[in-house]
Amino acid sequence: MNHLLADERYNIILALLQENEIVKLADLIEQLEASEATLRRDLASLEKKGLLKRVHGGASLPKRRGIEPGLHEKTNKFIAEKLKIAKKAAEYISDEDCIYLDAGTTVKELIPFLTGKNVTVLTNGLMHLPLLSEAGIRTMIIGGQVKTSTNAIVGSTAVSFIRQYRFDKCFLGMNAVHPELGYTTPDPDEALLKRAAIELSREAYVLADSSKLNDSAFAKVADMTEAVIITDANDESILRPFRKNSHTKVVTA
Amino acid sequence: MNHLLADERYNIILALLQENEIVKLADLIEQLEASEATLRRDLASLEKKGLLKRVHGGASLPKRRGIEPGLHEKTNKFIAEKLKIAKKAAEYISDEDCIYLDAGTTVKELIPFLTGKNVTVLTNGLMHLPLLSEAGIRTMIIGGQVKTSTNAIVGSTAVSFIRQYRFDKCFLGMNAVHPELGYTTPDPDEALLKRAAIELSREAYVLADSSKLNDSAFAKVADMTEAVIITDANDESILRPFRKNSHTKVVTA
DNA sequence: CAAAAATCAATCATTTTCAATCAAAAACAA
DNA sequence: TTGTTTTTGATTGAAAATGATTGATTTTTG
Incomplete structure (x- = not known):
């Protein structure tokens, strides 16, 4: 699997985040075989969309408020x-x-x-x-x-x-x-x-x-x-x- | 295994605390393979957020923990x-x-x-x-x-x-x-x-x-x-x- | 009580990570 | 094709995190 499209990288990054709550930039470089600069840009872009939160050395899931069970069903859908x-x-x-x-x-x-x-x-x-x-x-x-x-x-x-x-x-x-x-x-x-x-x-x-x-x-x-x-x-x-x-x-x- | 990210260390420290009520700094150094200075900083940072209470030689759960039901029991000493x-x-x-x-x-x-x-x-x-x-x-x-x-x-x-x-x-x-x-x-x-x-x-x-x-x-x-x-x-x-x-x-x- | 051991806070050098820039490569349009 | 735009990768100095060292403070021990 050589060159990945930008959106493919985005999806993999988000999937890894869902699994592990946190991803290291070094691991991403290894797994996606892309340069540090590219992945750094990816993380910046995803953070701008609010899909993850950047931390020193990688990224983590964004803090989601409102774990009230009652509202969960309604709000989550959209x-x-x-x-x-x-x-x-x-x-x-x-x-x-x-x-x-x-x-x-x-x-x-x-x-x-x-x-x-x-x-x-x-x-x-x-x-x-x-x-x-x-x-x-x-x-x-x-x-x-x-x-x-x-x-x-x-x-x-x-x-x-x-x-x-x-x-x-x-x-x-x-x-x-x-x-x-x-x-x-x-x-x-x-x-x-x-x-x-x-x-x-x-x-x-x-x-x-x-x-x-x-x-x-x-x-x-x-x-x-x-x-x-x-x-x-x-x-x-x-x-x-x-x-x-x-x-x-x-x-x- | 590579070095752990700061947030990963935080999570592990808090998880250990939940299990044992108290953690020794020496044990953290061994388990997380980080230096004494780093873990000391971690504990200081977590204490600032109110997630643990530092004691001599390590840290313990803060007195006011157990976030859910009875707000009546956990406010102060009086x-x-x-x-x-x-x-x-x-x-x-x-x-x-x-x-x-x-x-x-x-x-x-x-x-x-x-x-x-x-x-x-x-x-x-x-x-x-x-x-x-x-x-x-x-x-x-x-x-x-x-x-x-x-x-x-x-x-x-x-x-x-x-x-x-x-x-x-x-x-x-x-x-x-x-x-x-x-x-x-x-x-x-x-x-x-x-x-x-x-x-x-x-x-x-x-x-x-x-x-x-x-x-x-x-x-x-x-x-x-x-x-x-x-x-x-x-x-x-x-x-x-x-x-x-x-x-x-x-x-x- | 005093000495010894352990733990602590503060500082500094080192390593790692970051953001910005620029050139090369790829994708695209005319 | 040619020229343009977009994406990528490499390089740089700056910023942040880390680890080692120091001397001060606390706890334990005799």
């Missing part, structure tokens, strides 16, 4: 998609930005990409705090009623709290995205907060995997034109309705 | 005392009360006693949220800056947030309690928030085990007369200075 979306969203974040992070699993994947960007974060998601703390990010949390089922802050207090601030960007999760009906979510309280975040941001981004597209829920958050939609869907038949309105901005991860 | 204090404090809480719970381990012990009392809670302690949720208590959290070292909300935003509310009672932890110097704490930001809570409450209670008595810290919170002190100390020689001022209310658990 984890790769969520990661792609989060990676894309991170490209829009600049140094020194003040950003709002909505509660939710997709937005959570965005946090590891914030390290080193020196951003300030305001969030209503209690589940984000451990990761934000670990990433060493200046964090503020919205005050208000704790909704225990989703570990998020909601309610009128939360809305008036958030109105004290202005953001460079906001990143929102969303339950349903529809070309004509716009962004919607089941809980009216959450909808109010999301709407406020959009209004207070210079740029608003909605992160939604393809299962949320062309669906609608009870409470309206905003029209399609009020926020950029970032999704993993690349099927043109799904995306075409969204492109009809030229003011709707669609980004594919 | 659990029994804290529990007695919390139980006493709970006697002052009535049905339908609106109460403020300060961050801190002693106040945390109070939460299980709230079940069934139909109270509304405002808190700045992120560490309280799981227990409050479990107890099914209507909970609001203060908005503001997250202080990661103590898992609490602090800062000027927090103070102005709390001023929107009024409480029937507030329950505060305290680092130091002194008969003449009053209630003090090391962090001025925390002091401001505690002081605000006292002002906004019809009745204020400070929960402090005997190790905090007759001590003082940097930032003043309030005079002794402004809050009831609940403590486990029953040594009259300790308590007498506090009783000198007849306006100071002392409760022994």
Whole structure:
């Protein structure tokens, strides 16, 4: 087995990682018969995608939070998609930005990409705090009623709290995205907060995997034109309705 | 077998610890084939993360290990005392009360006693949220800056947030309690928030085990007369200075 | 209690690994 | 084919981790 393609090397590296939790660069050089420089680039590239974490002398599995058994089944299915979306969203974040992070699993994947960007974060998601703390990010949390089922802050207090601030960007999760009906979510309280975040941001981004597209829920958050939609869907038949309105901005991860 | 990566050594050390409760440095040198200096650094690093406790000649499991269920048993040395204090404090809480719970381990012990009392809670302690949720208590959290070292909300935003509310009672932890110097704490930001809570409450209670008595810290919170002190100390020689001022209310658990 | 042994923290030289650069090789398009 | 872009491999100085040495501190022993 002589020359391997880049993607083949990627797959082997990731497979070795799954087996051993950690791989040494020296071992990779031997097993894949590629140069040190190439494999070093491979590791850098895979780390950028969030698929592994580089350590001195090799790489290890990235720390995955949230081993709660209940949520495991739901979240795991779209984890790769969520990661792609989060990676894309991170490209829009600049140094020194003040950003709002909505509660939710997709937005959570965005946090590891914030390290080193020196951003300030305001969030209503209690589940984000451990990761934000670990990433060493200046964090503020919205005050208000704790909704225990989703570990998020909601309610009128939360809305008036958030109105004290202005953001460079906001990143929102969303339950349903529809070309004509716009962004919607089941809980009216959450909808109010999301709407406020959009209004207070210079740029608003909605992160939604393809299962949320062309669906609608009870409470309206905003029209399609009020926020950029970032999704993993690349099927043109799904995306075409969204492109009809030229003011709707669609980004594919 | 080649040299081990740092993370691999960490994992092996921790695994050995799980098996034997204690590991000798000399054994690690032999098993991991690394130098004394390296392993010494490893132990220092792991101790910094709180994953083990260094002892002369090796390392042992940290006292607070066993991460899952009973948070009640593993906080500090004074659990029994804290529990007695919390139980006493709970006697002052009535049905339908609106109460403020300060961050801190002693106040945390109070939460299980709230079940069934139909109270509304405002808190700045992120560490309280799981227990409050479990107890099914209507909970609001203060908005503001997250202080990661103590898992609490602090800062000027927090103070102005709390001023929107009024409480029937507030329950505060305290680092130091002194008969003449009053209630003090090391962090001025925390002091401001505690002081605000006292002002906004019809009745204020400070929960402090005997190790905090007759001590003082940097930032003043309030005079002794402004809050009831609940403590486990029953040594009259300790308590007498506090009783000198007849306006100071002392409760022994 | 004092001496001896063991362990510790701090420092420095050595080795290993890293990131950046550039030239050669391969893949690709016109 | 020719020219261009992408990928790869080698080289470099910088950065990080390691191992040995030192003297200070702690524990054990007599």
